[in-house]
Amino acid sequence: MIRTLCLLLLVICANASAVTLEQLQQRFASQPVIRANFVQVRTIAGMAQPLVSRGQLLIAQQQGLWWQQATPFPLMLILDDKRMVQSMSGQPPQVITADSNPQMFQFNHLLRALFQADEKVLRENFELDFHDLGNNRWQLGLTPKAAPLNKIFNRIDLQGEAFLNRITLDDKQGDKTEITLSATRTEPKQLTDEERARFAPAQ
Template sequence: MNKIILIALLFISCTASAITLDDVRSTFASQSVVRAKFQQERQISGMAQPLHSSGEVLIAKNKGLWWQQQHPFPMTLVLDDRHMAQIMGSQAPQVITADSNPQMFQFNHLLRALFEADRKVLDENFTSAFTDQGNGKWQLVLTPVTTPLDKLFSTITLQGDKYLNRIALNDLQGDFTEITFSDHRPEPRKLTHEEQQRFAF
């Protein structure tokens, strides 16, 4: 009888501590600013060698997403609620708005939703399979159900713990993209003056 009670208590304890998607969303929502390094590998169908890139990313809750590729060539992407700007090297920014390119802006919205685990946006665009992998780690496999996403991707997989650590994109052309994040830095919790200027365009 004591063994049965012990097993039952262990089961209840494990069940109570299981991570859910809402837990992840709440954790991400509490992070006002996160800075990280990224490594990206793209395996393109028909190409023998994958393409590699790396750089820095900044996710600011009240500002948007700043993505700076440093290698193999400099390229910066800035996303906020109204604009998407791409800057190649020292060239002037190419700015896209929701009015000028609605489809491209949809990807802007989706990309930010992935980084923020926005439950509403994810539920509107995907069916999801969430798995608690133990030790605070989790995986979320997203299958697109809306156009144009369902015409481009078969699945999008997110993995992480208290931060997003990996995004894997399987597209319908047989290509595969993996982005891994490291050196997450939530401090300082407010943007520095220099970081604020990254969103001024």
Template sequence: MAAWLLFSASLPALTLDDLQQRLAQHRVIRSDFTQLRQIAGMSRPLRSSGRLLISQADGLWWQQDTPFPMTLILTEQQMVQQMPNQPPQVITAVNQPQMFQFNHLLRALFQADRQVLMQNFSLALEEPGTPAWRLVLTPNTSPLDKLFTHLILEGDQLIDHIALYDRQGDVTTLAFTHQRLLPGTLSDDEQQRFRH
């Protein structure tokens, strides 16, 4: 036990650069998610679940399955929300700049893009247990500082958990399970999800 403590104490501390490199090495991530939203004054949280696909080259595909189906696609150029039997809602930097900024930030969160995150947050990286890490983000730009008190990302080789604490006292948590890194390229069907 003493040898392990000595060994773990001699490991170099994880830096933000290390964390970004750790997360950026995965070109494609497939995962299931569960989202819980605890709204102030409500006794039970709102729960939703589904699947997501993150491609460094293409963007983020988010498929909510319960309590109702909804697809969200975030790319460098736009954000598309699609519900069954309804026309897609398309958000771009031109028609809704603030919402598009949030889209850009969401992608940066999933990839721990240090440059984008440092433009919008004060960052505090903690290591509660090796090799686990915890990144606390405190917004320092508008409108994020008007919406959130802080955000927390936790994980190991990947992001396993995200928590968003907003100014209304609500807390939204996202847990990612069954994360898969292979195959490292998108199938034809997966590529089609980003073609809008």
């Protein structure tokens, strides 16, 4: 579950072709709503074939993050400051709150500081390795140096242009997860009524 939180929130932190953390923060602030399609390929040690999933995500600064997996099976995840809701087809939603799992939300708050491009937090928790690849392309390598991230990941690599295109997570278990984003869009700048309803509390 923590791996899922990390990769989802890193989508937000990297939504910019930023050369400096200040530029990254400015770009994030100018994009209140981000929508994209995703393909996730997870290669697990000992398994012959990778696990592939596809779907859509929505990130809203005020409401949080909505992740909708369509294949190989429907799964919906909502994450905000107070709760995480996971829903699978035919099952009641599972709700985790800060009160019921404070450790997870301590980790969540660290990542929220990360996607807000808090320079102090970023440098405390990661060794940074930024490369300008030319033609507006960039790559940012993050090597965790503090718990809990350094207990989970060896390295996280982010690649993109105007938007984040790819996240690669190399974890301590020998597994690798690659998230490819496409059709990233920021219009309309406000949530539609249908999008706003996605963040309504679970009944």
